[in-house]
Amino acid sequence: MRRAYIAGNWKMNHTPSEAKKFASELKRALEENKIDCRVMVAPSFVDLPYVIEVLKDTEITVSAQNMANHTSGAYTGEVSPIMLKDIGVYTTILGHSERRMYYSETDEIINSKVRLALNEKMEVILCIGETLEERESGKLKEVLKRQIEKGLEGVKSDEMKAITLAYEPVWAIGTGKTASPEDADEAQGYARSVVESLYSKDIAENLIIQYGGSVKASNVKALMAKENVDGALVGGASLTIDQFLPIITFNK
Ligand code: 13P
Numbered sequence: 001m002r003r004a005y006i007a008g009n010w011k012m013n014h015t016p017s018e019a020k021k022f023a024s025e026l027k028r029a030l031e032e033n034k035i036d037c038r039v040m041v042a043p044s045f046v047d048l049p050y051v052i053e054v055l056k057d058t059e060i061t062v063s064a065q066n067m068a069n070h071t072s073g074a075y076t077g078e079v080s081p082i083m084l085k086d087i088g089v090y091t092t093i094l095g096h097s098e099r100r101m102y103y104s105e106t107d108e109i110i111n112s113k114v115r116l117a118l119n120e121k122m123e124v125i126l127c128i129g130e131t132l133e134e135r136e137s138g139k140l141k142e143v144l145k146r147q148i149e150k151g152l153e154g155v156k157s158d159e160m161k162a163i164t165l166a167y168e169p170v171w172a173i174g175t176g177k178t179a180s181p182e183d184a185d186e187a188q189g190y191a192r193s194v195v196e197s198l199y200s201k202d203i204a205e206n207l208i209i210q211y212g213g214s215v216k217a218s219n220v221k222a223l224m225a226k227e228n229v230d231g232a233l234v235g236g237a238s239l240t241i242d243q244f245l246p247i248i249t250f251n252k
Pocket of ligand 1: 173
C-alpha cells in the first residue's frame with residue numbers, strides 16, 4: 001500500500017518573509033484539517049531555515065529543490081547536502097526539468113547528485129519527463145527509460161526506499177495543460193515497469209511515483225484515482241493556501 005505523497009515545489013518564489021508567513025498559514029491549516037497524506041514543501045535555499053523553524057513541530061517534510069554534487073570545496077554558488085542536513089533538511093528534489101533545461105544538468109550530473117544524497121542518507125525526489133517534441137515523435141518510453149536508468153545508476157536495492165519518482169511532462173509544467181489522468185497513469189506505469197526490470201517487483205510496487213504539471217484542486221482527484229499516480233509535485237498551485245489546501249485534502 002503506497003501512501004499518497006503531495007509535494008509543493010515553490011521554485012524561485014516567496015521571499016523569506018513571505019515564506020515564513022505562508023508556512024505559518026500552512027501549519028494552521030494542518031491543525032484545522034485532517035490530512036491523510038504525506039505533505040512536503042520545497043522552498044528556496046534562503047527560505048529553508050525560516051520554513052524549518054515554523055514547521056518544526058509538524059509532520060510536513062521540508063525539502064530542498066536541488067543540491068550540489070559535492071560535499072564541500074571550491075564550488076562557488078553551490079549548496080551541499082552537509083549544509084542542508086545541518087539545518088534539518090533531509091530531502092531534496094533532483095533532476096527537475098528546469099534544472100535540466102536552464103542549467104544544463106545532464107543525466108550524469110543528476111546521477112552524481114542522487115548517489116551523493118543517498119550516501120548522505122537523504123531522501124530524493126527524482127524528476128523525469130519528456131518534452132512535447134519527444135512525446136510527439138514517439139520517444140516517451142525511450143526518454144523515461146534513459147532518465148530512470150541513468151538517474152539511478154549505482155543505486156542499490158536497499159537505497160530505493162529513499163527514492164520517489166516524479167513524472168513531470170515538460171509540456172505540462174506551468175502551461176495549464178495537464179496530462180490526462182490516463183496519460184499520466186500510462187507513463188507512470190511504464191516508469192514502474194522500468195524500475196521493476198532494474199530492481200524487483202516488490203521495489204517497483206512500493207515505489208511512490210508523483211505526477212507533476214499543472215496540478216490543481218480541480219484535477220488532483222482524477223489524477224490520484226489512477227493506479228500508478230501516488231502523489232503530486234505541485235508548482236504554481238502550491239504557492240497559496242487557497243490553492244494548496246484543497247490539493248492536500250484531496251482524499252477527504
Ligand atoms: P506547475 O504545477 O506550476 O505546472 O509546476 C509543476 C512543477 O514543475 C513542479 O515541480
